[in-house]
Amino acid sequence: MKILIVDDFSTMRRIIKNLLRDLGFTNTAEADDGTTALPMLQSGSFDFLVTDWNMPGMSGIDLLRQVRADDRLKHLPVLMVTAEAKRDQIIEAAQAGVNGYVVKPFTAQVLKEKIEKIFERVNS
Amino acid sequence: MEHTDSLGDFESTLKKHAHELVQSLEKGRFGDAVQLIHELNQTRDRGLYQEVGKLTRELHSAIVNFQIDPSMPQAEEVSQITDATERLSYVVRLTENAANRTMDLVEQSTPLMSGLTNDAAALSADWGRFMRREVGAEEFRELARRVEGFLTRSETETRQVSANLNDILLAQDYQDLTGQVIKRVTQLVTEVESNLLKLVLMASQVDRFAGIEHDHQSIRTEKDQEKHLSQGEGPQIHADKREDVVSGQDDVDDLLSSLGF
Numbered sequence: 001m002k003i004l005i006v007d008d009f010s011t012m013r014r015i016i017k018n019l020l021r022d023l024g025f026t027n028t029a030e031a032d033d034g035t036t037a038l039p040m041l042q043s044g045s046f047d048f049l050v051t052d053w054n055m056p057g058m059s060g061i062d063l064l065r066q067v068r069a070d071d072r073l074k075h076l077p078v079l080m081v082t083a084e085a086k087r088d089q090i091i092e093a094a095q096a097g098v099n100g101y102v103v104k105p106f107t108a109q110v111l112k113e114k115i116e117k118i119f120e121r122v123n124s
Numbered sequence: 125m126e127h128t129d130s131l132g133d134f135e136s137t138l139k140k141h142a143h144e145l146v147q148s149l150e151k152g153r154f155g156d157a158v159q160l161i162h163e164l165n166q167t168r169d170r171g172l173y174q175e176v177g178k179l180t181r182e183l184h185s186a187i188v189n190f191q192i193d194p195s196m197p198q199a200e201e202v203s204q205i206t207d208a209t210e211r212l213s214y215v216v217r218l219t220e221n222a223a224n225r226t227m228d229l230v231e232q233s234t235p236l237m238s239g240l241t242n243d244a245a246a247l248s249a250d251w252g253r254f255m256r257r258e259v260g261a262e263e264f265r266e267l268a269r270r271v272e273g274f275l276t277r278s279e280t281e282t283r284q285v286s287a288n289l290n291d292i293l294l295a296q297d298y299q300d301l302t303g304q305v306i307k308r309v310t311q312l313v314t315e316v317e318s319n320l321l322k323l324v325l326m327a328s329q330v331d332r333f334a335g336i337e338h339d340h341q342s343i344r345t346e347k348d349q350e351k352h353l354s355q356g357e358g359p360q361i362h363a364d365k366r367e368d369v370v371s372g373q374d375d376v377d378d379l380l381s382s383l384g385f
Contacts, residue, residue: 011223018227054356061356083359085370087379094383101376104359110373 002027002044006037006051006063007081012104016050016081019108023115034058038066041073048118053082053089061089061096068097077118081106134171134333138164172333179326186319205316208309215302222298229288229295236281243274 003025007013013030020028029044031037033055041049049067053060060080067073079100080093090101099121100114141164148157250267253259259267331338363369370376 009220011220011227014224014227018231054358059356082356084356085360085363085376086357087368087370089356090370090376090379091383094380094385101380103370103373103376106373 001025001048002029002046003048003050004029004031004037004040004044004046006031006033006049006055006060008032008052008055012052016111019111020050020115022108023112034060034063034066037063041067041076042070046076048115049076049078050081051078053080053084053093061093064093064096064098077122079114079118081111134167137167141167168333172330175326175330175333179323179330182323182326186323204312208312211305211309215305218298218302222295225295226292229292233285233288236285240278240281243277247271247274 003020005013005016005020005028007016007030010032013032017028017030020026025048029040029046031040034051035057037049037051038058040046049063051060051063058066060082064078064080067076067078077099078097079102080098081102081104083104084090085103093101099118102110102114141160145157145160145164148154148160247267247270250259250270254264254267330336360366360369363371370379
């Protein structure tokens with residue numbers, strides 16, 4: 001299971017990376033915005049994407065749209081972990097095809113639940 | 125307020141002259157009419173120049189106040205805005221360092237703790253066998269050695285973890301420093317805002333004299349475009365007071381399930 005973590009703040013990437021490791025996902029890579037993440041996704045065999053929304057360069061929602069528009073990536077499970085909390089934004093993300101949405105600040109328990117739920121659905 | 129006075133003067137002159145102008149025209153005194161139009165123009169110009177003058181003076185003193193004019197002698201000192209920017213970068217740096225320091229210490233402590241937990245579990249299992257007299261003499265000697273090693277190790281390693289916890293505590297000292305910096309920047313922003321507001325009020329006087337009308341509709345559209353959702357807004361400070369914002373993960377989950385998630 002290879003996971004890409006996209007966030008413009010290195011501390012947040014580190015927190016997510018640590019939480020994922022606690023959940024048993026040790027194979028992770030990091031990118032600081034959509035522009036650097038997209039080529040990594042296209043060339044690497046990632047099984048899961050965790051992305052922030054608000055980033056310089058390409059935002060998380062645009063990254064999500066690019067992923068869904070790419071034939072080889074369109075089935076990649078995407079979890080959004082973001083401070084963006086407007087209802088319209090959550091609806092926008094849902095319409096763009098997000099698999100889960102976690103608002104910051106979040107707990108390890110919430111992240112675990114959402115990830116497990118996504119895998120449950122993907123595997124069924 | 126003096127603006128309202130000068131504007132009031134202008135408006136009463138305007139009314140008076142307009143009345144006289146109509147009368148002159150009706151009576152066919154075109155010379156007088158032209159003279160009145162000229163006077164009207166002069167009053168308007170005088171008011172306009174006065175307001176523009178005030179605005180310029182205010183703008184100049186605002187620039188001096190914020191020391192953003194590179195031709196001013198104070199420019200050698202850092203301008204307050206640049207200074208504020210630097211202060212905020214310092215806050216970002218400080219909080220980032222503290223976060224990383226804390227995570228370093230946690231990452232250092234976690235393997236120590238899980239090592240001790242695993243060893244304790246293994247020893248406790250073997251100790252149980254010993255108590256049930258299932259352990260031979262040779263094995264017991266080995267068990268005693270392991271217990272001794274575990275005790276020594278747990279002493280040094282728990283001491284290390286305690287030291288790390290203490291350092292994690294100390295890493296939170298950024299709160300005091302960043303708090304002070306942020307308070308000062310907030311103060312500056314408030315000052316800048318009230319000065320800007322003054323300038324805007326003066327500019328609106330100029331607008332009235334000059335008869336400039338702004339297209340509020342297009343200004344609003346422009347503003348709305350800037351606020352487009354995809355750009356993101358960052359954390360919501362008053363999430364509990366806003367209808368269009370979720371107040372936590374439970375809200376997000378409810379919203380998503382209502383969308384069929």
